[in-house]
Amino acid sequence: MEIEPELYDLRALEAKEAPSETHALARFLLGKLLVHRSEGGLVGGWIVETEAYPPGDEACHCFRGRTARNAALFLPHGHIYMYRCYGTSLMFNISAEKEGVGAGVLVRALEPALGLDLMRANRGVADVRDLARGPGRLCQALALSLNLNGQRLSRRGRVRLMSGRGDWGAIEASLRIGISKNAGALWRYSFTGNRFVSR
DNA sequence: TGAAAGATTCGCT
DNA sequence: GCGAATCTTTCAG
Numbered sequence: 001m002e003i004e005p006e007l008y009d010l011r012a013l014e015a016k017e018a019p020s021e022t023h024a025l026a027r028f029l030l031g032k033l034l035v036h037r038s039e040g041g042l043v044g045g046w047i048v049e050t051e052a053y054p055p056g057d058e059a060c061h062c063f064r065g066r067t068a069r070n071a072a073l074f075l076p077h078g079h080i081y082m083y084r085c086y087g088t089s090l091m092f093n094i095s096a097e098k099e100g101v102g103a104g105v106l107v108r109a110l111e112p113a114l115g116l117d118l119m120r121a122n123r124g125v126a127d128v129r130d131l132a133r134g135p136g137r138l139c140q141a142l143a144l145s146l147n148l149n150g151q152r153l154s155r156r157g158r159v160r161l162m163s164g165r166g167d168w169g170a171i172e173a174s175l176r177i178g179i180s181k182n183a184g185a186l187w188r189y190s191f192t193g194n195r196f197v198s199r
Numbered sequence: 200t201g202a203a204a205g206a207t208t209c210g211c212t
Numbered sequence: 213g214c215g216a217a218t219c220t221t222t223c224a225g
Contacts, residue, residue: 051206059206069221087218089207106206136207178206 022054022096022103025077026189029094029105030171031164033113038143038158041118045110045132045142046164049190049197051176054096055103058181062102072150073102080159082139082149089136092144094153108135108177108188110142111196118143134198169193 027050035044053060061070061083072081073095081093081104093104110132112119119131119141132138144159153161173186177199190197 053206061206064222067222083206084220085205086207087205087220088209091206093206108206134207176206180205 020052020054020097020103021077022052022105023187025094025096026050026052026105026187027171029107029161030189030191031166031168033162033164034107034110034142034159035114035162036142036144036159038118040121040143041115043115043118043122043142045112045114045119045138047107047109048111048168048194049107049109049188051106051108052096052187052189053093053104053106054187055101057103057185057187059176059179059183059185060103062104063181066102070102073104074100075150075152078153080148080151080153082144082146084146085136090139090144090146091135092139092142106135107138109133109190109196109198110138111194112141129195133196 029047029050032047033044034047035042057063062073066074072079075095076099077096079095081095083091085091092107096105097103112128112131120126122143123131123141132141148159151157153159168191170192171189172192174188175186176188
C-alpha cells in the first residue's frame, strides 16, 4: 500500500514506541488537520481527541470477528470506518493495523479550522466550541457520511489528513467514554487543557 | 424472527 | 443532571 508521507507518515508512527500500532496511530493523529472536500465546500479541523480500539479489545467492533459492518476495520491502516450509533449519530474511525487485523481509532473531537461557516450551517449552531466537540458532532460538522466507509485517506480522496502545527503541548491518556466492555483502559488520548476536547 | 444493546446528542428541569 | 429519541446490527431461540 502506498503511503503518502504528508498525509500519513508510517515511519513517524513506528518511531513512537507504543503498546501497539493502534495506540501509536491514536497519538499520531493528535494535532493533524482532518479535511473533507464536501459537496458544500472544504471543511476541516485539528484533531484534539482520539480513542484506540486495538486488536483483542472487547470494546472494539471486530472483537467477535469480521462482519459486513466492521469489514473496513480489517483494511490496512488509513482506511475510513463509518458507524451509526444510537440510530442518530455517526462515528468516524480510521483502520489502524495491517490488512486482515481488525482495529481502529475513533476520532472524537476537532478544533474547527476550515470552513467554519459551512460547519455552522451543517450543525445548526453558532458557537465554535459546539461544532465538532464529540464524535457525532464532528461527523455532522464535516458532513461525513456512511458512504465514505471503506475509502482510504488520500491526497486525491474526499477525506485527507494534513500535517499539523507543533504547539499543542502535552498529550494525556484517560478512560474511553460511553463503553461498557473493557471500560478501565486508559486508551483515550487528548491534549491536556484543550477546550475543544469532549466532556 | 424477535429482542436487546449501542464508541451519542439534545432538550428540559 | 437526567431521560428520551432512534434504528441498524447482531445474536439467541
